[in-house]
Structures are given as structure tokens and as C-alpha cells.
Amino acid sequence: MSRAGLLRGVLLFGLFLLPGTTAARAALRVVSLNLCTDQMLVLLAPDEIAGLSPLARDPALSAVAGRARDLPTVRPSAEAVLRLHPDLVLAERYGAQGVAAALKALGVHVVMVADPQSFAAIRVEIERLAVLLGKPARGKATIAAMDATLAGLPQPVHRATAILLEPRGFTAGPGSLAGAVLWAAGYRDAASGSWIDLERLLADPPDVLLLPEAKGFPSLATGLLDNPALARLPRRTVPAAWLMCGSPFAARAAAAIAR
Amino acid sequence: MIAARGLSVELGGCRILDGIDFAAHGGCLTALAGPNGAGKSTLLKALCGILPGLMKPDPRRVAYLAQDPRAAWRLTVEEVAFLGRIPHGDRKRDPVERALAEAGVAKLASQRIDRLSGGEVRRAMLARVFATEPEVMLLDEPTADLDPRAAFAVMGLLRAVAASGRTVVVVLHAIELALRYADRLVVLDRGRIVADAAPLVALPAAAAAFGLRFGEDGLPHLLPE
Amino acid sequence: MRFLVLLLGLLFVASLMIGAAGVGLPAPVIFWQLRLPRGLLALLVGGGLGASGAALQGALRNPLADPGLLGISGTAALGAAIAFYWGLAAAFAPALPLAGLLGAGVGAIALLVFAGRAPTGPSLILAGIGLSAAAAALLAFALALAPNPYALAELTFWLLGGVADRTLLDCALAAPPILLGIALLISIGPGLDALSLGEETAASIGIPAEKTLRRVALGTALAAGAAAAVAGGVGFVGLAVPNLLRPWFGERPAALLLPSVVAGAVLLLAADMLVRIGVLVLPLNAEPPLGVLTALLGAPLLVVIARRMGR
Structure with missing residues (x-):
């Protein structure tokens, strides 16, 4: 068997191991590969986390370090993520690109999340992710809380x-x-x-x-x-x-x- | 003077010198001869104390010229001569200039030694030994690389140095130089002294050590077998 | 020599006048807290590297010897980086130079143990290249393991070095070991001179090679080790300086020691000024690391020396 053929065989075998459809399960199993997607995921769907990136627990970097301590983490490697059988993987445009690409190639549902650079963009991203995670109400509440904080600031x-x-x-x-x-x-x-x-x-x-x-x-x-x-x-x-x-x-x- | 009694040296499990009694005195030019591997160079190094475990004489009193004196850097002849004093913490100029003149390289003083012939380098190295103004000079083949004229000049100079009361011990391969200039010929063979006498007297022993005949064709000589 | 000292003085004054804030005497806080430490550190590090290079070249009788090329700066940076990123230096400031010294000492001993068997020539340089490759690899590994996420991005500092944005505390930490190292290296001038005629001759003069090599190792560990601890692995200064000076001061090793200290400081100060001027006149969004400039100067020189040795 040629090397390429062998590789294809391995990949197909990998696909076979993946769970069939997401509809069969009550809750989503979501993995986050990056620090920023970790924070969004903790805010929007804390009960559906199959794995956060290890950085989520670092208090110097992560705004959700306290909560992440009780949540599972996963090393950013395609193998480790596959073992969790995720329905959805969130990744940033920067960092762990190779892992995201490999997961995509294996047929995993990978969603790339933008790193918003303005409050308007943050609102858009929260809304989009909330819908994707099946938590539109939670998204709206999160945006409302953020806007209340901003409204209280002097201009x-x-x-x-x-x-x-x-x-x-x-x-x-x-x-x-x-x-x-x-x-x-x-x-x-x-x-x-x-x-x-x-x-x-x-x-x-x-x-x-x-x-x-x-x-x-x-x-x-x-x-x-x-x-x-x-x-x-x-x-x-x-x-x-x-x-x-x-x-x-x-x-x-x-x-x-x-x- | 410089002396050693019952000197034995082993290097790498091999006995190089075996119970040597040796003494050289001021006013006397002593030549060391013998076949390759007889222990001549080792005896010289032992006398100047650079072999492990041996007493080190005062380096200002005993100066040593190595068999293969090379400089790592492109020093000038004058810088080489100054190395006879600078490492001893002394920059006196007079002895260095005298030494350059004695060694016949005063004219080359500012030349870099990488541009000189082998003989000129050898004399620059001798100038370094002279510049130290030692009481004892231990010279390992100072006439190697020299053409006959330069070799005669150096040997004549060493004779004069010895005559001034200093102790000069020279390893020589050219027996005829020993015959002509040395006061005394010490013949070494396989780590032992086999002859120690006036050169003419020691010549037969030297011939035996080299495995050569000894004869005369006008002058005493070593002859091929 | 007088020219070199004068040049050094002029450059030092000029270095206090030039910086990102513009040309001229800056506000006192910039002068005292940024430019002065920067200039002083360039002097110290340059002088220490110059002395180390001259002494190493003399002791090993090899014009390619250099604390950077031989891996001594690399092992020093490794030691210092470990002390820095794992919080030792934050808890006890002198731990930084001490760890640098320790790293440099280990590197120098490793090298001299090797040099004891094959003292001169290309084999030593090869051993040094091996040591510096190992040190760089371990440094990258250490920074990847370091708890701070910025650490790995700072690999360039430890490999290429720099004196920007260092504090007077850094100067105070580095100065004693560097000055002590320079003094020690200058004091072994007679031993270096004696060694230039070979180990037997040196021994006959009363200064055996081992004694000189031991003290060179210690002096280099102090000077180059502390330099790498505060300024990273600035390379090629120790290599370039003695080679540039030989046509002017002759090749006698001891005669090169003091001029190499001054010229090392001149070279590093000048390179750092170029770095600063570069930011002022070129559209750069960050200063190029100092080591980039010294390497750009040193690398062609290395080729020239290698060609001359080959002949």
C-alpha cells in the first residue's frame, strides 16, 4: 500500500470512530482550543464543555481561571481532541491552526471564532456563538450585562x-x-x-x-x-x-x- | 651548574630515563648525543623541571629552548626576544638588544617571524633564551634548520657564552659540531648514559650507540657501516 | 590606545545624547533611568566580551576563539534564563548574574576539559559549535517550558542580546563580576605570552598551560557569564575585537588584552548607537536586536579569518 493510501486508510478509520450525528445527544459536547474561545464558552455554555485549552486555568491570562479549575481541559492536539468525541470545536484564527485544520480534515465540525476588536464586534460574535451553541437567550443576557457596564462609564x-x-x-x-x-x-x-x-x-x-x-x-x-x-x-x-x-x-x- | 642524581623517568608506562647521574658545570659546553629515542630531550626537560613530579628550578636561572620552537602568533623577532623577560615581569631593553645582536638577528628585529626562514626563526628563539640572561641554558637542537654557516655561528656563540662562565647543555644530532665545539660529549642510549667524556674520547661509544663504524679520514668521524 | 580611549569617551557621551526620544540632552528621567544604564551596560558588556575574546584566543592559541562561538555565552544565557523565568532572580536579584556565572563556568570547564586533549585548531572550534548548539537548544526548551507565556518569544533576546530598557540595577548586578573578570583576565597576560611559544616553553618559564587555562576559564565565566546574564548572547564581539586590533597592536596576546577591553566597549557602544539611530531614521516598528548588528559585522570577519587560517 502506498504511503498516501495508508494515510487515507488511517484517516477513514479515524472518521469511523467519530460519533454519527449530534442530534442523537441531548447536550452538545464542545471543545475549545484557544484562550479566547475558552472564555466565550464558559460564559455562554458552561454545561456543555468537553474540554478547554489548558491556558484557561492560568490566572495570569484567563478571565475565567477560577471557574475553569472545575472544568475539563484538553491538550491542543488533534488526537487528544478526537478522543473526546466533540460535536463542535471552537478555534481562533491565531494559534493551534494545525490542530484545527487536522480536525476539519477528519470531518469534525470546527468553527473559527474572530477576535473582535470593538464592542460592536463583540456583540456580533456573542450573538453568533450563542445561536451556534443553542443558547440565544444566554447570549442576549450576556450582551445586556456588558452594555450595562459600558453605559455606567463617564464620557x-x-x-x-x-x-x-x-x-x-x-x-x-x-x-x-x-x-x-x-x-x-x-x-x-x-x-x-x-x-x-x-x-x-x-x-x-x-x-x-x-x-x-x-x-x-x-x-x-x-x-x-x-x-x-x-x-x-x-x-x-x-x-x-x-x-x-x-x-x-x-x-x-x-x-x-x-x- | 645543573645536576640530577639517580634520575628515572617513565612516560605512559615506558621507562625513558633509567637512573641517570648527570651534572653540567659553568664554563663548559656540554653536548648530548645519542640515537633517536635515547632520552636526550627527556633529560633536558627533566633538568628544567617541566615533566610532572620533578623539581622546578628558578625559571630566571634556567632557560630552555624546545626542540620545535614555534610561535602561535605572528610576532616580530623583537617581541619573541622580549618573551625572554616579559613573562618574568621585566621589560628591560638592554638585555633584549644584546640578545638580538648575539643571536645575529638584530637587523631582523622588526620582522615578523612568519616571514623568516627556518634558520632565522631558530635564532630568534635563541635570542629569547639569551634575553633571559640565565645561568643555565638547556637547548634542544638549536642548530636544526640551520645551514652549516649559521650552525657554526650559533655553536661558536654558545661556546663563547659557556666560556663566560655559564652552563650550556645542547642536544646535538650533528656529531661533527660536538667534536668541533663541545667541551664534553655525553652519549645516551636507551635511557642510560653510555659515555661521558671529552668529545674525541666519547666518540667510539657514540659510534656504538648509533650502530656505526668509527674511523679517521684525516679527522675522526662516524662512518657508514 | 589613547585614540581608542578618546573614541570610547566620545561615543559614550554621544550615546547619552541619542535615543528614541530624539537627539540632544533628554529629560532627567530618560537620562538617568534609560540612557545611562544602557550606555553603562554597553561599556561593561563590550569590555567583558572583548577581554574574554582576547584571553581565550591567547590561551587557546586560536584566533577563532570567542565566548559566543565556543558556547560559553550560550550556557551562561541558559543559566540566567532559568533563574529569570522561574522567579529566582525576582526573589533574589543577584541570582541572575550568579546563574549566568554558573552556566558560563560549566560551559568553560566542559570546553577546557576537551581543549586539554586537543588544545588548538579546528577541533576545539567544532567542540565549541557543538556546545553552543546544545546550549541554544536547551535554552529554547527551557523557554518553552517556562511558566510565563511571553518567555518563548524572548528567545531572540537570549540568543542575540541587547542592552535596551535595562535598569541601573542590571548594571549594578553585572558590574562586579564583569570588572573582576576583566581584572583577572588582564592579570594573566604573562601566562598568555608564555603560552604563545608552546606549552613546554611556557612550563619552562614557570607558567604552566593548565594554570593559565584555569584562570582564563574563571575570568571568562565571570566576564562573559555576567554579560550574557544581563544582555543576552551578544555574539562576535570577543571574536572581532582582537582580530581587528592585531594589525595595530601586534599579535602578542598580553599586548592585546587592555586594548580589547576598550575596543570591545567601543564596538558594542557603536553597534547600540546604530540600533538606536536605526529606529530614528528607518521605518522600523521595533529596534533590531543588538546581536543582529554584531553578527553582521562578525560573520564576514569569521570567514576572512577562516580563509587566512586555511592557507
Whole structure:
């Protein structure tokens, strides 16, 4: 048998192992491959989780780390995911692409989820996922809660300037989720690009420096935020996990940094 | 002077020197001869203490010229000569210039040794030994690579150095140089001293050690079998 | 030499005047907290690497010897990275340079044990390439295992190095071991000179090769190890500097030591200035790692030396 033939045989055998149709089961079995899909899944359909990505439990990264501790996780490998017989796999456009592609090739229902960069886009994505997961009501409630948080934030006429300085010197910049969070919190983003040098930041400092904060092990990227040169600027901190994904937690981040 | 009593050396389980009693005195040019593998170089190294487990004499008093003296870098002749003093923490210029003149390389002082002939390199290395101004010189084949004229010049120089009261021990392969210049010929064979006398007196023993005839055709000589 | 010192002084002053915030004297906070540590670290790291390169080349009698090429910087970065990402350095700051020293020491000993059997020539360089490949692989593995998700992306820093955005604390941590290492390496000048005539001659002069090699290993572990701990694996400085200086200062190893310290600092400071100017004049959205520049300088030089050795 040729190598290609052997491969096809193995793949067919894999398909054979998969469950037939989703209709036969009462609840969906859903696997999430990435941090951001983890958070959406926990918010919208916590009872139907067959596996979250391991990052979901990391308090430095995940806004749902507490809840994820009691939920199953699965390593992002096609084999490990297949063993769970998922009806639906959620994946992001970035990260674990190979796994998602392999699962798709094996006939698994893989849904690619966008990483929304604005609150409008977040609403759209929540709604779409809620329908996909069979929880439209829960989706509506989640959006309503997010909008209530946003509505409570002040929108001053004269906005203070702020720079959200992320690890490695990344900044919000126009069109980014962090930019949307800044605006929602009542600031004007003083950063022009996606990366800022500490010298440039200090040469023309913003009114407020906003820093994502994550308790965790050190890295050079996060160490940059502790540089003593930044110590004199007025600052506010926000849990880094809330800014990781276009999710309702972004609204909480805005509430945390609003003055 | 430099001396060793009952000296035995084993390297890699092989006995190279076997109970050697040797002494060389100031004012005397001592030549060491013998077939390949007789232990001449080993005796020289033992005397200067660079074999493991042997007493190390004061390196300013005893200087050593290795059989294959090469420099890792493209030093100038003057830099090589200065190495006779710099590692001892001393940069005096006079002895170095004297040494360059004595070794006949004063004119080459600023030349890089990678551009010199083998004989010139050998003399630059000798200049390094002279520059140390040692009381004892242990020289392993200082006339290798030299043409006869240069070899005579070096041997004549060593004679003069010895005559000035210093101790000079030279490993020589060219017996005729020993006959002409040495005060004393020590013949080694398989790790033992088989003759130790004035060169002419020691010549028959040397012939025996080399497995050659000894005869005269005008002058005493080693002759082919 | 006077020219080199003057050049170093000028470059250092200029380095305090140039940065992403523009050309000229910056605000005090930028001057004291960003430019000064950056300039000082470039001096320290450059000087330490220059001294290590000159001493290694002298001791191993090989113009290709370099703490980076031989893997000593690599093992140092490995040690430092482990101490850094697993929180040791956060708990006890000197753990960072100490782990760098430990890594460099292990690397240097591994290499010299090998060098003891095949002291010079290409075999040593091959052993060094093996060591640095192993160190780089283990470094990537360590960063992949590191608990912080950013760690793996920081592989470029540990492999290529840099002095940007370091603090005065980094300088204070690195300075004592680097300066001590430089002092130790300069003090073995006579041993290096003696070794240039071969091991037997060195022994006859009273400075046996093992003694010199041991002290070179210790000095390099201190200087290059601490340098890699705070600035990553900046390569080719130790290789390039002594080779660039030989036409001017001659080839006697001891005569190259002090000039190599100064020229190493000059080279690294100049490379770091190019990095800063690059961000100012080119449409780059991040500074190129310092090691990219030193490698671009050093790699052609390596080829030139290799060709000359082949003849």
C-alpha cells in the first residue's frame, strides 16, 4: 500500500470512530482550543464543555481561571481532541491552526471564532456563538450585562490622554481592542502606533499610564512595565486577563480604568 | 651548574630515563648525543623541571629552548626576544638588544617571524633564551634548520657564552659540531648514559650507540657501516 | 590606545545624547533611568566580551576563539534564563548574574576539559559549535517550558542580546563580576605570552598551560557569564575585537588584552548607537536586536579569518 493510501486508510478509520450525528445527544459536547474561545464558552455554555485549552486555568491570562479549575481541559492536539468525541470545536484564527485544520480534515465540525476588536464586534460574535451553541437567550443576557457596564462609564468632553502599555512595549493604537477599551473608559489614546519606546513615552508622557497587571512568573516583556523610569507617571492597573480577548471582560477592564 | 642524581623517568608506562647521574658545570659546553629515542630531550626537560613530579628550578636561572620552537602568533623577532623577560615581569631593553645582536638577528628585529626562514626563526628563539640572561641554558637542537654557516655561528656563540662562565647543555644530532665545539660529549642510549667524556674520547661509544663504524679520514668521524 | 580611549569617551557621551526620544540632552528621567544604564551596560558588556575574546584566543592559541562561538555565552544565557523565568532572580536579584556565572563556568570547564586533549585548531572550534548548539537548544526548551507565556518569544533576546530598557540595577548586578573578570583576565597576560611559544616553553618559564587555562576559564565565566546574564548572547564581539586590533597592536596576546577591553566597549557602544539611530531614521516598528548588528559585522570577519587560517 502506498504511503498516501495508508494515510487515507488511517484517516477513514479515524472518521469511523467519530460519533454519527449530534442530534442523537441531548447536550452538545464542545471543545475549545484557544484562550479566547475558552472564555466565550464558559460564559455562554458552561454545561456543555468537553474540554478547554489548558491556558484557561492560568490566572495570569484567563478571565475565567477560577471557574475553569472545575472544568475539563484538553491538550491542543488533534488526537487528544478526537478522543473526546466533540460535536463542535471552537478555534481562533491565531494559534493551534494545525490542530484545527487536522480536525476539519477528519470531518469534525470546527468553527473559527474572530477576535473582535470593538464592542460592536463583540456583540456580533456573542450573538453568533450563542445561536451556534443553542443558547440565544444566554447570549442576549450576556450582551445586556456588558452594555450595562459600558453605559455606567463617564464620557467626559475633555478626555485625559492615556497610554495602555502592554508587555514588550505594545500599546493600544487605533482600531485595536485596547483602543476601544480606552475610549469606553473615557480616555483619549495618546499612542500612535502599536509599539512605543520607553524613551518616547517619557519624552511626551500621557496624563495616565494604564498597565495590565498579571500575577505570574517573570518575563522580560512584563518586566518592562516595572522599569523604574516609569515609576513617576500616574498609573492605573487592570487585570491583564480582561484585556486578552474581545469578550465581555473588556467592558470590565474599561470600568476598572475609568476615573 | 645543573645536576640530577639517580634520575628515572617513565612516560605512559615506558621507562625513558633509567637512573641517570648527570651534572653540567659553568664554563663548559656540554653536548648530548645519542640515537633517536635515547632520552636526550627527556633529560633536558627533566633538568628544567617541566615533566610532572620533578623539581622546578628558578625559571630566571634556567632557560630552555624546545626542540620545535614555534610561535602561535605572528610576532616580530623583537617581541619573541622580549618573551625572554616579559613573562618574568621585566621589560628591560638592554638585555633584549644584546640578545638580538648575539643571536645575529638584530637587523631582523622588526620582522615578523612568519616571514623568516627556518634558520632565522631558530635564532630568534635563541635570542629569547639569551634575553633571559640565565645561568643555565638547556637547548634542544638549536642548530636544526640551520645551514652549516649559521650552525657554526650559533655553536661558536654558545661556546663563547659557556666560556663566560655559564652552563650550556645542547642536544646535538650533528656529531661533527660536538667534536668541533663541545667541551664534553655525553652519549645516551636507551635511557642510560653510555659515555661521558671529552668529545674525541666519547666518540667510539657514540659510534656504538648509533650502530656505526668509527674511523679517521684525516679527522675522526662516524662512518657508514 | 589613547585614540581608542578618546573614541570610547566620545561615543559614550554621544550615546547619552541619542535615543528614541530624539537627539540632544533628554529629560532627567530618560537620562538617568534609560540612557545611562544602557550606555553603562554597553561599556561593561563590550569590555567583558572583548577581554574574554582576547584571553581565550591567547590561551587557546586560536584566533577563532570567542565566548559566543565556543558556547560559553550560550550556557551562561541558559543559566540566567532559568533563574529569570522561574522567579529566582525576582526573589533574589543577584541570582541572575550568579546563574549566568554558573552556566558560563560549566560551559568553560566542559570546553577546557576537551581543549586539554586537543588544545588548538579546528577541533576545539567544532567542540565549541557543538556546545553552543546544545546550549541554544536547551535554552529554547527551557523557554518553552517556562511558566510565563511571553518567555518563548524572548528567545531572540537570549540568543542575540541587547542592552535596551535595562535598569541601573542590571548594571549594578553585572558590574562586579564583569570588572573582576576583566581584572583577572588582564592579570594573566604573562601566562598568555608564555603560552604563545608552546606549552613546554611556557612550563619552562614557570607558567604552566593548565594554570593559565584555569584562570582564563574563571575570568571568562565571570566576564562573559555576567554579560550574557544581563544582555543576552551578544555574539562576535570577543571574536572581532582582537582580530581587528592585531594589525595595530601586534599579535602578542598580553599586548592585546587592555586594548580589547576598550575596543570591545567601543564596538558594542557603536553597534547600540546604530540600533538606536536605526529606529530614528528607518521605518522600523521595533529596534533590531543588538546581536543582529554584531553578527553582521562578525560573520564576514569569521570567514576572512577562516580563509587566512586555511592557507
